[in-house]
Amino acid sequence: MSTADARRVIATVCLSGTLEDKLAAAAAAGFDGVEIFENDLITSAASPAEIRRRCADLGLTVDLYQPFRDFEAVPPDVLRANLRRAERKFDVMEQLGADLVLVCSTVSPGAVDDDELAAEQLRLLAERAAARGMRVAYEALAWGRFVNTYDHSWRIVRRADHPALGLCLDSFHVLSRGSDPALICTIPGEKLFFLQLADAPRLDMDVLQWSRHHRLFPGQGSFDLPTFVGNVLSTGYAGPLSLEVFNDVFRQADPVPAAVDAMRSLRLLEEQLGMPVAAPAPELGGCAFAELAVDEIASSRLADALTALGFSLTGKHRSKPVQLWEQGGARVLLNASSSTSDSAAIGALAAESADPGRSAERADAMGAPILPRSRGPEEANLASVAAPDGTEVFFCDTESWLSDFPDAGSVGSNFRQNWNPASPAIGLTGIDHVALTQPFDHFDEATLFYRSVLGLEPEPVVEYAAPFGMVRSRAVLDPSGTVRIALTGTLVRRGEWAPAVRDPQHIAFTCEDVLAAARTLRERGAPVLRIPDNYYDDLDARLELDPRLLAELRANSVLYDRDENGEYLHLFTELFGSRIFFELVQRIGGYAGYGVPNAPVRMAAHRRQRLAAIDG
Ligand SMILES: O=C(O)c1ccc(O)c(O)c1
Ligand SMILES: [Mg+2]
Numbered sequence: 001m002s003t004a005d006a007r008r009v010i011a012t013v014c015l016s017g018t019l020e021d022k023l024a025a026a027a028a029a030g031f032d033g034v035e036i037f038e039n040d041l042i043t044s045a046a047s048p049a050e051i052r053r054r055c056a057d058l059g060l061t062v063d064l065y066q067p068f069r070d071f072e073a074v075p076p077d078v079l080r081a082n083l084r085r086a087e088r089k090f091d092v093m094e095q096l097g098a099d100l101v102l103v104c105s106t107v108s109p110g111a112v113d114d115d116e117l118a119a120e121q122l123r124l125l126a127e128r129a130a131a132r133g134m135r136v137a138y139e140a141l142a143w144g145r146f147v148n149t150y151d152h153s154w155r156i157v158r159r160a161d162h163p164a165l166g167l168c169l170d171s172f173h174v175l176s177r178g179s180d181p182a183l184i185c186t187i188p189g190e191k192l193f194f195l196q197l198a199d200a201p202r203l204d205m206d207v208l209q210w211s212r213h214h215r216l217f218p219g220q221g222s223f224d225l226p227t228f229v230g231n232v233l234s235t236g237y238a239g240p241l242s243l244e245v246f247n248d249v250f251r252q253a254d255p256v257p258a259a260v261d262a263m264r265s266l267r268l269l270e271e272q273l274g275m276p277v278a279a280p281a282p283e284l285g286g287c288a289f290a291e292l293a294v295d296e297i298a299s300s301r302l303a304d305a306l307t308a309l310g311f312s313l314t315g316k317h318r319s320k321p322v323q324l325w326e327q328g329g330a331r332v333l334l335n336a337s338s339s340t341s342d343s344a345a346i347g348a349l350a351a352e353s354a355d356p357g358r359s360a361e362r363a364d365a366m367g368a369p370i371l372p373r374s375r376g377p378e379e380a381n382l383a384s385v386a387a388p389d390g391t392e393v394f395f396c397d398t399e400s401w402l403s404d405f406p407d408a409g410s411v412g413s414n415f416r417q418n419w420n421p422a423s424p425a426i427g428l429t430g431i432d433h434v435a436l437t438q439p440f441d442h443f444d445e446a447t448l449f450y451r452s453v454l455g456l457e458p459e460p461v462v463e464y465a466a467p468f469g470m471v472r473s474r475a476v477l478d479p480s481g482t483v484r485i486a487l488t489g490t491l492v493r494r495g496e497w498a499p500a501v502r503d504p505q506h507i508a509f510t511c512e513d514v515l516a517a518a519r520t521l522r523e524r525g526a527p528v529l530r531i532p533d534n535y536y537d538d539l540d541a542r543l544e545l546d547p548r549l550l551a552e553l554r555a556n557s558v559l560y561d562r563d564e565n566g567e568y569l570h571l572f573t574e575l576f577g578s579r580i581f582f583e584l585v586q587r588i589g590g591y592a593g594y595g596v597p598n599a600p601v602r603m604a605a606h607r608r609q610r611l612a613a614i615d616g
Contacts, residue, residue, distance in 0.1 A: 185234050193239065
């Protein structure tokens with residue numbers, strides 16, 4: 001079979017809310033069916049028959065009832081009670097319209113290590129199920145007491161040898177244990193009754209804790225799900241692709257967008273399996289612009305700051321209160337029309353696309369609908385979608401959108417003299433990256449959004465201790481590195497005690513020579529962030545820089561980092577408005593990072609700047 005006709009299913013345990021909330025969200029996101037998690041049914045006031053009708057009305061099938069625990073390899077009296085318990089659950093399944101039950105491998109202290117006995121008792125269960133037109137899918141939990149690998153569960157199922165007993169494979173249990181997924185190909189497809197999918201970050205921790213708190217939707221973590229699912233499909237497995245993700249954040253997130261996120265993960269996975277649901281992401285050619293949503297006060301401060309950085313005001317939008325500021329290929333829009341709860345925030349960014357129309361179609365197919373937009377006559381038709389944090393992402397072709405700024409470029413120095421008695425440019429050539437602080441609840445969702453919608457590849461997650469908490473950071477970038485977005489967030493919900501520096505965001509400009517630019521900025525009295533001496537003393541201790549370079553860095557508050565491939569010189573401005581600052585970056589050689597070791601120094605410096613402003 002091909003995944004194109006695979007049914008897409010989600011376990012109710014993935015989503016927050018009551019069973020009714022979960023079913024509505026799953027249906028709205030376009031799922032075909034659900035796994036009903038037992039606790040979700042038990043806490044519902046609706047009878048199983050009512051849930052069945054609700055599902056039917058929503059166009060959902062009930063593909064699995066789960067989990068049935070601690071059944072096998074027990075003494076006779078316990079077996080009797082377990083079979084009785086199973087019959088009661090079959091009654092429930094009958095009403096629910098579910099014909100498949102998931103039995104997970106026992107963790108019971110009362111069970112014994114006896115494969116023969118486990119197989120014999122599972123066979124009895126399968127006979128009971130078959131008598132009622134039902135089937136049993138046996139799943140090895142990674143922390144099962146005796147059975148904790150899929151090959152072991154397969155040996156038991158084979159030994160039981162009953163047509164109503166098969167396997168449930170769960171990618172988490174297989175891949176967390178480091179089992180070789182190649183053996184899956186040797187299992188006959190008709191013995192694979194169900195496939196559960198979850199991704200996860202690579203963590204070195206107890207599998208039970210890892211599974212119950214940190215599972216992710218496919219594409220958000222670091223498991224090789226395409227290979228895993230490819231092996232399963234190679235057996236002839238024709239059942240659903242079902243998501244089963246236990247995650248602390250998703251458990252408390254609004255289930256409607258969470259289900260959309262889940263569906264997007266399946267579409268991306270299908271694409272990775274060679275069954276695309278949309279045309280591939282067109283090639284990107286850089287960040288065409290970043291737009292700051294500003295109020296009046298922030299607007300004039302940002303205009304001053306951009307002027308000091310050598311930007312020129314080169315145009316005003318035909319019909320909206322939007323200014324275009326340019327230097328080299330770096331473009332910033334100040335938009336005073338969009339409402340923002342902050343005095344200034346990154347409202348939008350634009351990716352230069354080889355085919356903006358196709359980018360928009362793909363976004364739509366990946367569950368990111370094109371945002372409605374008011375457009376005057378003759379204005380460029382710019383499509384945009386909303387990222388999980390609300391940032392608007394445009395797909396554009398610069399030639400055409402620049403025409404909305406009739407004066408841009410063409411008027412040249414005359415225009416600039418009139419509108420913007422600018423300081424000369426300082427060698428900025430474009431946007432290196434945009435750093436977006438993600439709300440705690442949207443970090444993993446954001447990774448998947450940029451990956452699936454724009455075709456950006458995620459880099460490994462880095463975590464570091466910073467003055468206001470532990471920070472997680474992950475960059476996503478296109479294959480040629482022209483569009484880079486640095487996603488940053490806190491590991492736990494952000495503390496509120498230091499509101500002076502709430503969730504800063506920034507735009508990093510590519511600079512030909514940061515030290516030269518820094519000297520010019522110093523002469524201009526530009527608002528460059530002061531970096532303390534302790535930082536340079538440590539830099540010297542760690543990296544043994546040429547003393548002349550070190551002195552230059554120190555004198556100009558330029559920060560430094562290096563990796564195996566090159567060096568990174570960068571400087572930060574002070575904060576403008578509630579949360580915006582700029583960075584100037586110079587990548588030397590093949591430096592691939594973002595100066596992460598310097599981020600805590602910058603955060604503390606921003607707080608000092610804020611407190612000094614309040615005191616002063
Ligand atoms: O964590 C658990 O108990 C649990 C239950 C059912 C599953 O399918 C599973 O993978 C884990
Ligand atoms: Mg499972």
